Amino acid sequence: MSVLQRDPQDMLRVIDEDGNPVGDVPDLSDEELVTMYREMYLARHFDTRAVSLQRQGRMGTYPPLSGQEGAQIGSAFALDEEDWMFPSYREHGAALHRGLPLKRTLLYWMGHEKGNRIPEDVNMFPVAVPIATQVLHATGAGWAKKLQNEDEAVLCYFGDGATSEGDFHEGLNFAGVFDTPNVFFCNNNQWAISVPRERQTAAETIAQKAVAYGFEGVQVDGMDPLAVYAATRAAVDKAKNPGEGERRPTLIEAVQYRFGAHTTADDPSVYRDDDEVEKWKAKDPIPRLETFLRETGRLDDEAVEAIQADVKDQVAEAIKAAEAEPRPEPDEMFTHVFAEMTPEIEAQAEAFAELYAEYGDEGFLRE
Ligand SMILES: Cc1ncc(C[n+]2csc(CCOP(=O)(O)OP(=O)(O)O)c2C)c(N)n1
Numbered sequence: 556m557s558v559l560q561r562d563p564q565d566m567l568r569v570i571d572e573d574g575n576p577v578g579d580v581p582d583l584s585d586e587e588l589v590t591m592y593r594e595m596y597l598a599r600h601f602d603t604r605a606v607s608l609q610r611q612g613r614m615g616t617y618p619p620l621s622g623q624e625g626a627q628i629g630s631a632f633a634l635d636e637e638d639w640m641f642p643s644y645r646e647h648g649a650a651l652h653r654g655l656p657l658k659r660t661l662l663y664w665m666g667h668e669k670g671n672r673i674p675e676d677v678n679m680f681p682v683a684v685p686i687a688t689q690v691l692h693a694t695g696a697g698w699a700k701k702l703q704n705e706d707e708a709v710l711c712y713f714g715d716g717a718t719s720e721g722d723f724h725e726g727l728n729f730a731g732v733f734d735t736p737n738v739f740f741c742n743n744n745q746w747a748i749s750v751p752r753e754r755q756t757a758a759e760t761i762a763q764k765a766v767a768y769g770f771e772g773v774q775v776d777g778m779d780p781l782a783v784y785a786a787t788r789a790a791v792d793k794a795k796n797p798g799e800g801e802r803r804p805t806l807i808e809a810v811q812y813r814f815g816a817h818t819t820a821d822d823p824s825v826y827r828d829d830d831e832v833e834k835w836k837a838k839d840p841i842p843r844l845e846t847f848l849r850e851t852g853r854l855d856d857e858a859v860e861a862i863q864a865d866v867k868d869q870v871a872e873a874i875k876a877a878e879a880e881p882r883p884e885p886d887e888m889f890t891h892v893f894a895e896m897t898p899e900i901e902a903q904a905e906a907f908a909e910l911y912a913e914y915g916d917e918g919f920l921r922e
């Protein structure tokens with residue numbers, strides 16, 4: 556039986572909160588499992604450095620991902636190279652697994668337009684800040700792949716808050732009707748800025764919404780990277796090669812928690828208790844996978860130390876390279892919106908140029 560053929564209320568789990576196996580460990584080599592751990596550790600370290608850069612005034616507003624590494628790396632791991640990924644604004648870990656250089660992610664959040672330029676050989680779309688809009692893009696891409704007879708799956712990330720948008724419903728409904736090769740991956744991190752999960756929907760789970768669209772929905776422990784991998788891999792396989800009578804799309808709800816603020820412009824202490832944060836920190840995906848790997852003889856002190864040292868160097872180098880880029884000119888924000896400027900954007904660029912000539916940086920930076 557496929558891991559997808561389960562009740563949407565029956566959460567899939569492979570390792571428990573202490574790292575003990577409680578389900579079928581997916582068929583990954585020792586090397587792949589250690590790489591998964593390394594990338595999760597890298598995402599966490601990158602995140603810690605990025606928040607600290609913002610606090611030092613060396614970076615713009617940044618959305619932290621700590622707590623969500625298992626969901627991001629576990630799911631990205633399940634994609635084949637030719638598959639496509641549509642991120643929201645928090646998927647720095649998944650993007651790094653896909654091959655987006657860390658420097659690009661840093662540049663984007665430092666305000667460089669070129670940070671949003673995805674290398675030709677990386678099958679992912681740019682960051683989507685307007686909530687849930689990428690769901691429509693992903694469904695459209697999935698439909699295109701099907702019409703072109705391409706054997707490719709399209710995975711789309713979005714949050715729990717995004718499931719209240721019309722775009723979510725339209726994207727999933729269309730995917731069901733047209734049977735597109737999509738994997739809809741909901742990072743249910745319990746909060747949409749200050750709105751808690753229970754104010755988002757009266758439904759018991761987000762996974763069960765798939766039933767209304769006519770395809771499978773599965774709830775998975777999003778802080779268990781192996782469960783996330785297993786569910787996503789099954790969904791990717793089904794998207795490309797459905798069994799008799801099966802629909803291609805799947806909705807995965809990965810239940811997890813954002814440890815930090817929504818973005819560096821947010822103060823979560825005004826809307827949630829430390830007790831809640833502590834409760835979820837006990838489920839941290841990184842020590843959990845580490846324990847499993849150590850206890851099954853795949854990782855030891857020496858290997859962990861080597862990974863940690865290597866990751867620190869890699870992130871430090873990316874920061875150095877990003878900071879070495881000349882500051883972007885403010886008018887660059889108009890240049891890359893479309894391949895060619897529309898008349899409206901041209902008018903905005905001209906108005907900006909006049910104001911800039913008159914007031915300079917001072918005029919724009921003044922409080
Ligand atoms: C269409 C739209 N409405 C409102 C916002 C403002 N906004 C930014 S993030 C956010 C909350 C999103 O929560 P969720 O979907 O749970 O994702 P998370 O940030 O938790 O990863 C909102 C309302 C936006 N970016 N786009």
Ligand SMILES: [Mg+2]
Binds near residue numbers: 716746
């Ligand atoms: Mg959320």
